[in-house]
Amino acid sequence: MRTNNGEQIPSFPFLFFAFAPIFYGVMFYFMQRLFCWVYNLVAKKVGGFEFETSE
Known part of the structure; x- marks a missing residue:
C-alpha cells in the first residue's frame, strides 16, 4: 500500500488485525485439547x- 505521496505503508497492522482472530481460534483449539488431556x-x-x- 502507498500513501498519496507515494510512500510505502507497512502492511503489518492490517495483516495482524486480519489474521489475529484466526490465530486466536486455532491456538485456543489446540490449548483446550492439551488442557483437557x-x-x-x-x-x-x-x-x-x-x-x-x-431444586
Whole structure:
C-alpha cells in the first residue's frame, strides 16, 4: 500500500488485525485439547470434580 505521496505503508497492522482472530481460534483449539488431556490424566489420580444439585 502507498500513501498519496507515494510512500510505502507497512502492511503489518492490517495483516495482524486480519489474521489475529484466526490465530486466536486455532491456538485456543489446540490449548483446550492439551488442557483437557492433562485434566483427564490428573483426574484419574485425584478423582476429578463432583458436585450435587438440588431444586
